[in-house]
Amino acid sequence: MEHIHIALVGGQAYPIYLAIKALQPTKVVLMHSVQSETDANNIIKVLEEEGALMKEQFEKVCLSTAKMDDMVDKIVDQESIIPEGAHCSVNLTGGTKLWSVLLYKIFQNRSDTDFFYVDQNCMLYNIDNLQKYESEVQLDANTIFKLYGSPVKSYTRFEEYTKEDFDVIERIESLRKFSVEAYNGVGNPMNRTDANKIRNQKTGFIQYQDSYAEWDKDANRVEVSLYGRKGIHKSDILESPHAVQLFFSCHWFELKVARILSRWKYAKQILLNVEFPYKNNNPKNEIDIVVNTGKRLLFVECKTQIEDMTNIDKFSKAVKNYSGMASKSLFISYVSGTKKSLLAQEKCEQNDVMCFGLEHHSESDLFKMLEQSLNELNKK
Numbered sequence: 001m002e003h004i005h006i007a008l009v010g011g012q013a014y015p016i017y018l019a020i021k022a023l024q025p026t027k028v029v030l031m032h033s034v035q036s037e038t039d040a041n042n043i044i045k046v047l048e049e050e051g052a053l054m055k056e057q058f059e060k061v062c063l064s065t066a067k068m069d070d071m072v073d074k075i076v077d078q079e080s081i082i083p084e085g086a087h088c089s090v091n092l093t094g095g096t097k098l099w100s101v102l103l104y105k106i107f108q109n110r111s112d113t114d115f116f117y118v119d120q121n122c123m124l125y126n127i128d129n130l131q132k133y134e135s136e137v138q139l140d141a142n143t144i145f146k147l148y149g150s151p152v153k154s155y156t157r158f159e160e161y162t163k164e165d166f167d168v169i170e171r172i173e174s175l176r177k178f179s180v181e182a183y184n185g186v187g188n189p190m191n192r193t194d195a196n197k198i199r200n201q202k203t204g205f206i207q208y209q210d211s212y213a214e215w216d217k218d219a220n221r222v223e224v225s226l227y228g229r230k231g232i233h234k235s236d237i238l239e240s241p242h243a244v245q246l247f248f249s250c251h252w253f254e255l256k257v258a259r260i261l262s263r264w265k266y267a268k269q270i271l272l273n274v275e276f277p278y279k280n281n282n283p284k285n286e287i288d289i290v291v292n293t294g295k296r297l298l299f300v301e302c303k304t305q306i307e308d309m310t311n312i313d314k315f316s317k318a319v320k321n322y323s324g325m326a327s328k329s330l331f332i333s334y335v336s337g338t339k340k341s342l343l344a345q346e347k348c349e350q351n352d353v354m355c356f357g358l359e360h361h362s363e364s365d366l367f368k369m370l371e372q373s374l375n376e377l378n379k380k
Helices: 015-025 037-050 069-081 095-109 141-147 165-176 180-187 193-200 244-259 310-323 341-352 363-374
Strands: 005-008 027-031 057-062 087-091 113-118 123-126 131-136 154-157 203-208 209-214 222-225 232-241 269-275 286-292 297-303 328-333 356-359
Touching: 005 095, 015 037, 015 087, 015 113, 015 141, 027 037, 037 057, 037 141, 069 095, 087 095, 141 310, 154 222, 154 286, 165 180, 165 222, 165 232, 165 244, 180 203, 180 209, 180 222, 180 244, 180 297, 193 203, 193 244, 209 244, 209 328, 222 244, 232 244, 244 269, 244 286, 244 297, 286 310, 297 310, 310 328, 310 341, 328 341, 328 363, 341 356, 356 363
Parallel strands: 005 027, 005 087, 027 057, 087 113, 297 328, 328 356
Antiparallel strands: 113 123, 123 131, 154 269, 203 209, 209 222, 222 232, 269 286, 286 297
């Protein structure tokens, strides 16, 4: 039997993709605005790449966002050309409220037609029989990024880190505790010249007062010598597959957080240093950690200490740009209880971002907060 699926497209692409994958229609009609045509094209492209449907099985219909007569005419036209005897499913999740009302009103008396809604937890609701279904479609981070027009440039899977890497992050943390100032001076330099040197040179040397760090990327090796107050000295030689990356720019803290999250029962997949191409003036193009929970993505921003509160605004905006409204976001800091960390917490609340400080809280506290948040709807 022919199965025609009609979906309203307007900003949130994943619920449209999910319903199509779950219902497996033979033809799809995507109703979109001028502004959301890119979203419709992304949906078609991803489904075609997956082999779920061929391009010729899709039809696009552009609806006005202001003229109700135009909306009604085009929806009526679609209803009239559906062959008698064909099954029809309608996804009311996307688009404007008026689109949804008109689509339901015009199609409600058609026989063999089901109406669906998809929520932020990937649940499908059949509006006719008031039943809900948990989709068997596996949530995939890369698919979501493609649907929102943000295919990743690069990332590191958590599984790529080794026992030697985890040993190195503990030793880096010990170096930082010895002298935050000396560690930041050589490991997290603020001047652009040193930062570019670390990024672009295979070997190099950075000095801050009497402290220094020397690296060799091919040998996966960093030699560190730090001087604290009164000339007290601490040194180490760090060697592991990711030693250079972990020592500089506080990436050790990101892996420490990822290691904690790997023990969370809802963490199905963990990606670190997820880099996106710059587009549409996005304020941030790298996310520290992305966790796939099976139902939603969790984006994590890690800071040993917060200096610039606008980073939280940028992070919140980036999450929505890269993955839509359903994803969760977490700002996690090494230090808590300070005046700046309290200001950061206020800023997080304004942006609907969870905030957590490792210093005075346990792993179980973090997991409890995350699990409570998973079942809550995000603000629009």
